[in-house]
Amino acid sequence: MSAHAPDSRQSDSSQSDPLQRERTHLSSSRAALRTMRHEVEALDLKNVTANWVNARVLGAQMEARIKELADLTHTPLFFGRLDYLPTPERTAEDGSRFYIGRRHVHDAVGDPMVVDWRAPVSQPFYRATRIDPQEVELRRRFGYTGGELTAYEDERLTDPVEEARTSRLLQAEIERPRVGPMRDIVATIQPEQDEIVRSGLSGTVCVQGGPGTGKTAVGLHRVAYLLYAHRERLARTGTLVIGPNRSFLHYIEQVLPALGELEVRQATVDDLVARVEVRGEDPADAAVIKGDARMAEVLRRAVRSHVTIPAEPVMVVRGSRRWRIPAYELEEIVRELLGRDMRYGAAREALPQRIAHAVLVRMEESGEVCDDRVQDAVARNPAVKAAVKSVWPPVDPAKLVLRLLSDAEFLAAHAEGVLDEAEQRTVLWPKPVRSVRAAKWSSADAVLIDEAADLVERTHSLGHVVLDEAQDLSPMQYRAVGRRCTTGSATVLGDLAQGTTPWATGSWEEALSHLGKPDAVVEELTAGFRVPREVIAYASRLLPHMSPGLAEVRSVRESPGSLEIRQIPGGPDELTSAVIAACEESLLHEGSIGLIAADTRIPALSEALSAAGLPWLDPGTETTADSRLTLVPASLAKGLEYDYVVLDDPSTVVAGEPDERTGLRRLYVALTRAVSGLTVVHQGELPGQLG
Ligand SMILES: Nc1ncnc2c1ncn2[C@@H]1O[C@H](COP(=O)(O)OP(=O)(O)OP(=O)(O)O)[C@@H](O)[C@H]1O
Numbered sequence: 001m002s003a004h005a006p007d008s009r010q011s012d013s014s015q016s017d018p019l020q021r022e023r024t025h026l027s028s029s030r031a032a033l034r035t036m037r038h039e040v041e042a043l044d045l046k047n048v049t050a051n052w053v054n055a056r057v058l059g060a061q062m063e064a065r066i067k068e069l070a071d072l073t074h075t076p077l078f079f080g081r082l083d084y085l086p087t088p089e090r091t092a093e094d095g096s097r098f099y100i101g102r103r104h105v106h107d108a109v110g111d112p113m114v115v116d117w118r119a120p121v122s123q124p125f126y127r128a129t130r131i132d133p134q135e136v137e138l139r140r141r142f143g144y145t146g147g148e149l150t151a152y153e154d155e156r157l158t159d160p161v162e163e164a165r166t167s168r169l170l171q172a173e174i175e176r177p178r179v180g181p182m183r184d185i186v187a188t189i190q191p192e193q194d195e196i197v198r199s200g201l202s203g204t205v206c207v208q209g210g211p212g213t214g215k216t217a218v219g220l221h222r223v224a225y226l227l228y229a230h231r232e233r234l235a236r237t238g239t240l241v242i243g244p245n246r247s248f249l250h251y252i253e254q255v256l257p258a259l260g261e262l263e264v265r266q267a268t269v270d271d272l273v274a275r276v277e278v279r280g281e282d283p284a285d286a287a288v289i290k291g292d293a294r295m296a297e298v299l300r301r302a303v304r305s306h307v308t309i310p311a312e313p314v315m316v317v318r319g320s321r322r323w324r325i326p327a328y329e330l331e332e333i334v335r336e337l338l339g340r341d342m343r344y345g346a347a348r349e350a351l352p353q354r355i356a357h358a359v360l361v362r363m364e365e366s367g368e369v370c371d372d373r374v375q376d377a378v379a380r381n382p383a384v385k386a387a388v389k390s391v392w393p394p395v396d397p398a399k400l401v402l403r404l405l406s407d408a409e410f411l412a413a414h415a416e417g418v419l420d421e422a423e424q425r426t427v428l429w430p431k432p433v434r435s436v437r438a439a440k441w442s443s444a445d446a447v448l449i450d451e452a453a454d455l456v457e458r459t460h461s462l463g464h465v466v467l468d469e470a471q472d473l474s475p476m477q478y479r480a481v482g483r484r485c486t487t488g489s490a491t492v493l494g495d496l497a498q499g500t501t502p503w504a505t506g507s508w509e510e511a512l513s514h515l516g517k518p519d520a521v522v523e524e525l526t527a528g529f530r531v532p533r534e535v536i537a538y539a540s541r542l543l544p545h546m547s548p549g550l551a552e553v554r555s556v557r558e559s560p561g562s563l564e565i566r567q568i569p570g571g572p573d574e575l576t577s578a579v580i581a582a583c584e585e586s587l588l589h590e591g592s593i594g595l596i597a598a599d600t601r602i603p604a605l606s607e608a609l610s611a612a613g614l615p616w617l618d619p620g621t622e623t624t625a626d627s628r629l630t631l632v633p634a635s636l637a638k639g640l641e642y643d644y645v646v647l648d649d650p651s652t653v654v655a656g657e658p659d660e661r662t663g664l665r666r667l668y669v670a671l672t673r674a675v676s677g678l679t680v681v682h683q684g685e686l687p688g689q690l691g
Pocket residue numbers: 170173174183184185188189190193209210211212213214215216217218495498529530638639640641672
């Protein structure tokens with residue numbers, strides 16, 4: 001590999017300088033993009049549309065297209081180049097060179113000047129290796145400084161003499177100081193990541209990967225890729241990205257728009273199941289049972305218990321005639337519907353038609369001529385309606401769950417053989433609640449209501465769902481996500497070692513079966529991009545104590561001096577002062593700073609930061625050049641990252657959790673948020689497992 005970064009004075013002087021030639025290609029591509037935009041802007045809709053509805057639809061499409069074609073000066077128009085080996089059909093002048101960028105740009109005659117990174121011709125940019133060069137002669141990566149093309153790095157994949165090295169541009173890109181939200185990684189997606197990004201839409205992929213292996217980045221780029229490769233289908237069916245909390249969603253929300261994809265919904269699991277207002281919290285033991293997949297069976301039985309086997313006949317009067325359907329025949333109809341794999345609500349809608357059909361058979365037997373309208377009229381007959389109401393009454397999902405959690409007998413009737421008595425007592429509310437509005441619903445209750453709602457009426461399924469930080473979901477939450485992609489596929493991302501909920505999943509096989517995708521492929525990412533080697537090695541000391549068997553992340557970056565551990569004598573005030581001092585030192589560097597601490601330490605630290613005159617942000621707020629310090633409760637640190645991290649007293653972080661394993665996992669998350677430097681400030685002993 002060879003790298004070039006001539007200084008700009010030299011390169012400007014000569015057109016034969018390769019860097020200058022690349023800059024010329026950049027400016028002509030920009031000009032071509034401008035022309036493409038002007039062409040769309042100049043289209044006159046009056047001549048092409050017959051009516052105003054079409055004109056509005058087309059107008060909106062054009063506006064979106066104009067936005068798509070905007071030249072974003074801060075994002076490079078291309079970041080790579082591929083020169084394919086010449087073949088008889090492919091000569092150097094004729095189509096063997098491709099510039100890879102975020103969007104397609106063509107010249108006046110339609111020849112590509114930049115190809116979309118997602119196009120098949122771009123794939124070897126990410127995948128070609130010395131062992132498998134995929135017909136690529138040269139791979140060139142470009143480096144930019146403030147929108148200016150300032151460097152390039154070449155790999156001659158078929159040159160036997162050239163050695164493979166880690167790309168310096170990759171290292172520089174990772175270490176580029178962070179301000180603002182998460183960035184895309186299109187320029188530097190690695191081969192094993194690309195395989196996941198480009199895997200087909202039909203299958204579900206599950207990615208296990210340690211901290212900073214790029215799971216979130218891969219998931220988001222996969223959505224962008226799928227939208228490119230299957231745009232029409234996904235425009236119809238929809239895509240959704242699910243993240244653990246608002247702060248996290250806020251952190252990642254700009255990646256897809258930066259890749260030109262504006263239509264992807266982002267939500268938490270709580271958002272998906274928000275059918276009631278959540279105002280309460282469950283004790284851990286109750287939440288674990290409520291999140292257990294056995295609750296699905298309890299709910300299924302409870303919903304179906306509303307059906308009563310008819311004991312009375314139905315008498316339909318039409319004109320001067322009366323038609324009687326005896327109870328035993330009604331029973332047959334009801335049993336047949338119960339035996340089918342149908343939603344409660346769909347069966348309830350089918351029932352009047354079935355009864356009407358039975359009436360019609362009798363009418364036809366006695367010589368009457370009937371058609372569909374007669375059947376519909378019979379189905380709406382008051383006697384039929386009354387029968388349906390008593391046999392198959394409507395079920396309100398929230399009221400049903402309210403009753404299960406309030407009424408010990410009702411719960412016992414449906415939980416028999418599923419939950420033992422102690423478990424039933426644990427989920428019951430201490431006092432019965434009268435109304436849905438008065439109830440202090442918890443997150444787990446909302447998931448139960450969602451499950452009940454799905455038993456009544458099928459949940460709409462999307463084309464593709466990305467589920468990030470998946471290890472923290474309960475089985476019932478997996479089911480809630482799974483029913484949103486029953487006819488589509490999913491990308492499941494997570495790290496078993498970072499599971500910090502009492503119901504965190506023990507294995508991906510189990511999680512995927514609750515999700516309804518037992519055949520999903522589980523891939524593993526092992527190369528770490530975020531965390532420097534020294535820091536990840538330190539954090540990984542915890543692995544055998546909290547997630548034995550999981551492989552340590554192999555960092556692609558060596559940054560000596562990136563880890564510092566300071567023990568502070570004295571009491572809490574001295575600790576706080578030392579933490580503030582560490583923040584002040586970190587602020588001398590460029591980029592973002594995260595001060596991570598046990599949730600209980602947040603009030604004291606926020607007060608101390610204010611007293612020291614250091615402005616700080618909440619994790620949900622974007623960092624800016626003026627405000628770069630975020631105070632992060634350990635419970636919200638997951639998925640986030642900062643150039644420099646100051647970690648307040650690890651033992652307090654561990655002690656803040658209900659059990660030691662969860663405490664160590666929380667600490668592992670906190671220790672793995674730093675890109676360039678981690679300072680651990682502690683008092684007393686560090687947790688022994690770090691020793
Ligand atoms: N191929 C890559 N090129 C450049 N940067 C990368 C690459 N892959 C990942 N990164 C960077 O590494 C960091 C970590 O990525 P990401 O947040 O996606 O990891 P993660 O596996 O989701 O981590 P966690 O488990 O901690 O949530 C991000 O800054 C991301 O941009």
